[in-house]
Each structure stands twice: as C-alpha cells, then as structure tokens.
Amino acid sequence: MASLQVRGLSVGYGPVRALRGVSLDVPEGAVVVVLGGNGAGKTTLLRAVSRTLAFHRGAATGGSIGFDGRAFSGPEGTAGLSPARAVAAGVVQVPEGRQVFARMTVADNLRAGALGARAGSRADIARSLARVHALFPVLARRAGQRAGLLSGGEQQMLALGRALMARPRLLLLDEPSLGLAPKMAATIAETVTEINASGTSVLLVEQNAALALRLASYAYVLEVGEVTLEGPAAELAASDEVRRRYLGLTGEDAPGPRTARTLDRWSA
Ligand code: ATP
Numbered sequence: 001m002a003s004l005q006v007r008g009l010s011v012g013y014g015p016v017r018a019l020r021g022v023s024l025d026v027p028e029g030a031v032v033v034v035l036g037g038n039g040a041g042k043t044t045l046l047r048a049v050s051r052t053l054a055f056h057r058g059a060a061t062g063g064s065i066g067f068d069g070r071a072f073s074g075p076e077g078t079a080g081l082s083p084a085r086a087v088a089a090g091v092v093q094v095p096e097g098r099q100v101f102a103r104m105t106v107a108d109n110l111r112a113g114a115l116g117a118r119a120g121s122r123a124d125i126a127r128s129l130a131r132v133h134a135l136f137p138v139l140a141r142r143a144g145q146r147a148g149l150l151s152g153g154e155q156q157m158l159a160l161g162r163a164l165m166a167r168p169r170l171l172l173l174d175e176p177s178l179g180l181a182p183k184m185a186a187t188i189a190e191t192v193t194e195i196n197a198s199g200t201s202v203l204l205v206e207q208n209a210a211l212a213l214r215l216a217s218y219a220y221v222l223e224v225g226e227v228t229l230e231g232p233a234a235e236l237a238a239s240d241e242v243r244r245r246y247l248g249l250t251g252e253d254a255p256g257p258r259t260a261r262t263l264d265r266w267s268a
Contacts, residue, residue, distance in 0.1 A: 009063035090169030102148030113165030153184035209246035
C-alpha cells in the first residue's frame with residue numbers, strides 16, 4: 001500500500017492557470033475521489049502526480065508532491081521525477097478516454113503494460129495476467145482480437161487491465177465511467193473496489209459523483225483549479241450542495257430521508 005501527499009500544488013499551461021494551491025492526501029490503502037465539472041483541473045492533477053504534465057506543455061509552478069515520503073516534484077523550475085520513474089515507484093495512470101492500442105491485440109495491449117521494470121519477473125507477469133483475466137474474463141476470451149473491436153466498456157477493462165500489469169501501488173483513474181452505460185460503469189466500479197481490497201491505493205477523478213462517492217472513503221471537490229470542499233465520502237454524499245450540484249437532486253427531492261440513506265449506504 002502507498003500514500004500520496006499533495007501540498008499547495010499550482011499548475012499552469014503557459015498563461016492558463018489550471019490548479020491553484022491544491023492540497024490532497026491519499027492515505028495508505030484508501031480510495032479517494034476528486035469530483036468536479038469540465039475544466040475543473042481533475043486531469044491536470046493526475047498528470048502532475050504521474051509526472052506527465054510536460055507532454056501537455058504544462059508545468060508545476062508551486063507546491064509539492066510526495067509519494068511514500070519521497071519527493072516526486074523537484075525544486076521550483078526543475079522537472080522532478082520522470083514519468084518512467086513514477087511508474088517504477090508504483091504510480092500508474094489510466095488515462096481518460098480508454099486509450100488502448102486499437103490495432104494491437106488484447107493480449108499485446110496487456111503485454112505492453114508489463115514492459116516497465118516494475119512488472120517483475122516472467123513468473124510475476126504470468127501471475128499479473130492471470131489476475132487480470134480473473135477480474136475481466138472477457139479479456140482472456142478475446143485475447144487474440146484487435147483491441148479496437150472491443151466495446152467501450154471492454155476497452156475500459158483493457159485500459160485498467162494494462163495498468164494492473166505494471167503492479168501499481170497507487171492507481172490513478174481518470175473518469176473510468178465516462179460514456180459507459182450504468183451497468184458497465186457499476187461493473188468497473190466493483191472491480192476498482194476489488195483492486196483496492198487486494199492492496200492498491202486509488203486516486204479517482206470523476207464527474208459521476210453518485211458512483212464515485214460509493215467507491216471512495218474520502219472526497220474532494222475541485223472547482224476552477226481550487227479545492228472548495230472536502231470530507232468523508234458519506235458526509236459529502238449527504239451534503240445539500242454536493243447533492244444539488246453533482247448528484248442531480250433538486251432542493252425538493254434532495255432532503256428525502258430515503259435518498260440520504262441510500263447514499264450513505266453507497267458510500268459505506
Ligand atoms: P474534463 O472533465 O473536461 O476533462 P478536467 O477537470 O479534467 O476537465 P483539465 O483537463 O485538467 O480539467 O483542465 C483544466 C484547465 O486546464 C482547463 O481550463 C483546460 O482548458 C486547461 N488545459 C488542460 N490541458 C491543457 C493543455 N494541454 N493546454 C492548455 N490548457 C489546458
């Protein structure tokens with residue numbers, strides 16, 4: 001298990017200030033969610049942690065990121081840890097939009113996930129593959145097919161499976177439910193719970209607050225690059241503001257005790 005500490009993080013893309021003084025913790029073994037609408041800075045936060053901001057012409061302008069007490073970000077003006085070293089340390093990102101290698105087979109996509117040093121020995125890789133196939137049997141059945149032929153939900157499974165091949169200690173998930181039917185999104189959510197139960201900390205960014213608050217123990221709300229609200233997921237799920245703005249409940253139906261109980265149960 002692993003823990004992440006983000007302190008006062010500010011990020012810019014040239015003149016665009018995407019994050020301002022963001023502080024956040026993922027305690028060891030936790031699932032933590034960051035909620036926020038389009039453009040709030042959720043993806044930027046994950047890029048900063050996975051050290052991939054430079055690929056998008058972004059850069060941290062202040063603050064720090066620590067993983068297990070190790071500094072991920074360098075002193076101001078320096079690049080800090082490389083993306084490859086972040087993966088080697090156990091921080092693996094599943095990017096938004098199910099980015100699989102469409103022309104490669106499902107099996108080769110999974111193999112690609114095991115290219116880094118962290119994947120371990122051949123025996124470790126075989127064990128990781130068996131685990132991915134146990135979590136997502138469809139990826140075993142369709143091993144020889146091109147990934148581009150999979151459904152959206154199956155591609156999300158493959159993207160997640162590929163990340164697991166690198167044996168992450170902290171998994172960064174960017175809107176895994178985006179564009180999926182509710183049943184498929186729920187399946188993905190269950191798998192994330194299973195992955196967490198077997199020892200991986202998770203930082204999840206989501207617009208789907210109902211799903212995310214069910215998964216997470218602690219939640220942050222990001223608005224225009226700043227954390228505006230944070231607390232235990234159960235508390236946020238019950239908060240009028242979150243329910244109105246992120247759970248699609250209006251003032252009239254929001255206070256219903258039945259709804260509140262349901263949300264509490266989800267986030268238990
Ligand atoms: P979404 O849910 O729409 O993906 P988000 O919360 O993930 O949104 P980010 O993608 O992190 O938000 O974007 C935060 C801000 O940074 C936005 O104003 C966005 O336009 C800007 N931004 C993101 N990537 C870049 C980039 N490569 N160059 C310039 N500006 C960018």
